[in-house]
Amino acid sequence: MSLGSGRCHYHPERSGLGICVECRNVICSECTTQFEGINRCAKCLAARLEKVRKLVARNDWSAGGVLLALLSLAVLYAGFYGLAGIFSR
Numbered sequence: 037m038s039l040g041s042g043r044c045h046y047h048p049e050r051s052g053l054g055i056c057v058e059c060r061n062v063i064c065s066e067c068t069t070q071f072e073g074i075n076r077c078a079k080c081l082a083a084r085l086e087k088v089r090k091l092v093a094r095n096d097w098s099a100g101g102v103l104l105a106l107l108s109l110a111v112l113y114a115g116f117y118g119l120a121g122i123f124s125r
């Protein structure tokens with residue numbers, strides 16, 4: 037398999053080692069990053085990490101929202117049964 041020009045896309049003075057799966061640019065050993073077992077250039081890895089970070093942040097928020105809904109429901113029930121207990125006495 038040929039690596040095209042054989043030069044790193046970001047460092048023209050360096051010989052390429054691999055190809056980024058995202059942008060298909062030839063990258064040198066310094067630019068090659070292994071994330072999830074896949075070769076990416078540093079730029080595409082940063083973009084990938086940003087996506088993952090946003091996804092995690094969104095999941096955290098929805099999990100917090102569900103917890104808050106359950107908590108308010110529990111407070112509502114506790115209040116209802118508390119009042120019922122007072123009036124049945």
Ligand SMILES: [Zn+2]
Nearest residue numbers: 056059077080
């Ligand atoms: Zn890339």
Ligand SMILES: [Zn+2]
Nearest residue numbers: 044047064067
């Ligand atoms: Zn490079």
